[in-house]
Amino acid sequence: MYLLSKDLIFPPVHLANEDGLLAIGGDLSAERLLLAYKSGIFPWYNQGEPIIWYSPHPRMVLFPKDLKISKSMRQLIRKKEFRVTFNQNFEAVISNCKNIKRNGEVGTWITDEMQEAYIKLHKKGIAKSVEVWEKDKLVGGLYGIDLGSVFCGESMFSKVSNASKIAFIYLVHKLEKENYNLIDCQVYNNHLASLGANEIPRYEFLKYLK
Template identity: 65%
Template sequence: MRFLTDVLQFPHPEEASAEGIVAVGGDLSTERLLLAYRLGIFPWFDEEQPILWWSPDPRMVLFPDDLKVSKSMRKVIRDGHFKVTFNTCFREVIINCAGVKREDEYGTWITNDMVDAYCKLHEEGVAKSVEVWLDGALVGGLYGIDLGTIFCGESMFSKVSNASKFGFIQLVQKLKAENYSLIDCQVYTDHLASLGAIEIPRMEFLSKLPGYTTL
């Protein structure tokens, strides 16, 4: 684990601490964030902390072919109450994600600076959002970073039961049709495991990244 300087670089993810922290400090510039994701690194910190850069081992991922859709969710999809859109209101999605309290996450880790940084990435066409609607109201969604063949999921929110799960399923099916190789889910949660995500060794994950040869 290192303290970052103004130089635009990261240590190798294999130099991470036992908890998975690769580096501390730096900034949330578009250039640094893009480099981080291409190297299998992502920021995760709260407002009282410096910027912490993570690459956990093992890594939670979902291979599109392994998506599990429960019988109850298949009924939800068939009912057709939810509607899904992509990239129509990115800022609203990330702000909603920031406001949701979750048992498996500490604090409100999506700070105002992170909202602004990821909105800039969205303007660059790299950060993408999924929106779930019910009767014209935004009731769920998620956002992440699109690396071309890998989608790095960041956060999701749900205001009504099954909304975020519906959005996630629709995204995975879309990515599968577009020949994406995997969805990066970062760390284990029971929710993701129920959808078919599994943990794999960090080096196996890194070997699948488009930027792996630059490590």
């Protein structure tokens, strides 16, 4: 494991171990976070732990053209029971992602330090959010890092069934219209696989970042 210094530098990602763990330490400054994402690296650790940086292989991604929308989801979207906005309440979205209870999970990986750092990135126009509303109540959403041609998804939440899927689908449609290459989903999970995400080799992912 590579121990980071105060210098703004990361080791080559091919030095990550089989779990994707690459480095430890450093800080969550806007400059370091942006360098990390542009290099295919992201922080992932728990409260009370040092900052841990990952670059997994393979990488879970979604190409916008591969988005899968089930018949039931199409019907739900047509009902227009939800209203979707972009970047209208980033702080509420990340707070909900941090605090919502998830099945099989204890605590959260979104530490206080991370929450503060990503809010600063949002104010710089780098971190973006999607909000899903039921009438005037925020019931779902997601946030991530916008690199211009790649959107790096970080976390999502739902307070009602399918709200996070709605957020994701609207995001993909928006990014497809803007000719984004892909959405970075980081590591495999069944939820995103059901929406069309797949794993690709890390070296292929890095080509899209460049």
